[in-house]
Amino acid sequence: MSDFLKPASIVALVGLIIMTPSIQDFLSEETSRFVEDSESSHDGLPTEWDNKQVLCVYFPVEQAHEEYSQGVTMIDEDGVELGVNIDLNRTGACVGGFEGFSRGLDFMMNSTRLAGGALSVGYDVGQWGPFVHTIGGLNADKLTGDFNGAYWSLDHNGVASMVGIGDLVLSEGDVISWSIGTW
């Protein structure tokens, strides 16, 4: 039994490693069906962004962004500031009004560019895919405080995303948002 199992287990594992990207793509798409496009994820955003894709970045109180320290600044897909919502109890910026993005990282890089560098993204590509460490000049790895560590945490339609930005599959009207999480 063991004579057969030794080579067979190696072959099976190598096969799995080779096939992982295609299996994971398939699973990510299946999983995205479970994430409902909840209407409430558009609450507080400009009404013209209903059914459009939006990316928001929220900064912690102690590390407010220089340009977005009062409320949440809304920036449309042409890079024009639509206004500031000061009733959201948080500060940061949203870029919205997009259609047709399906890859999370692609959407993130294209949408944040419209803030003209103010929301520039830094990420490392590791074993688990791209890992975002910096947004808008705030590097989560450098944060210290009453916690073990901090990271940029990704929400997809208002709930914690189950996959990283590199595996995230978007549908129309999706809202993704970043905020600092700690552990």
Added chain:
Amino acid sequence: MVVGTGTGEPMYDFHNFSLSTTQSLLLNFVILSIIVLSLIRSEQSLRNQSQWAILFLLIIFGVSGRVLMDPIPNVQPVTVLVLLVGAYFGAPRAMALAASIALASNLIFLGHGPWTLFQAVGWGVIGLMGALLSDRIIMGERVRIGSLAIIAAVSGFAFNWIVSLSILLEADSSMFIPYLLNGFVFDLYHALGNVLFVAWIASPLGEMMARHRSSPEFEAVREVALN
């Protein structure tokens, strides 16, 4: 390579290698082999029949195996080790071993947090399973490779799903199924990795454990049970 040429050029920074995943895996494999060979030598020199000494060596093996196999997700020898300890030494020792390995490897190397508890519980359940299925895992003093491979594959899924329960601490229960679905490929890694370790190391590990299995009364009970 420039080493201290005296021309003001920097010394070659020997620790500043950046290794690819494959390279670091190979490096770790070599280190793991050294550890395993040393542990086998240590085991041979254990004169007394102390279970605790062998359990301690197995914990070192589990921690180093888990840390060094880190480049391939979920492929590590701990699950098979815990199953075998459950089968040979019973559930309490397997659970102690499981929790020690989870805590030590997370605290020192991999990152400690609430998940450590779930990993300890997950492997504890696997240890219990090993103890309960002892008759299917061991025949006489030898490991039954075929049935252990099946049990180990199932254990991979069971462990991952138990650990996945930790997301319920912060996410809604409706997220659980998509979360499991999304992690399916990593469950497969764990299951296949376990089968690989069963094929390659279960027999020698089993022989080693059999040599240290016993306080005499425990041996006596087993022999009665076997006859």
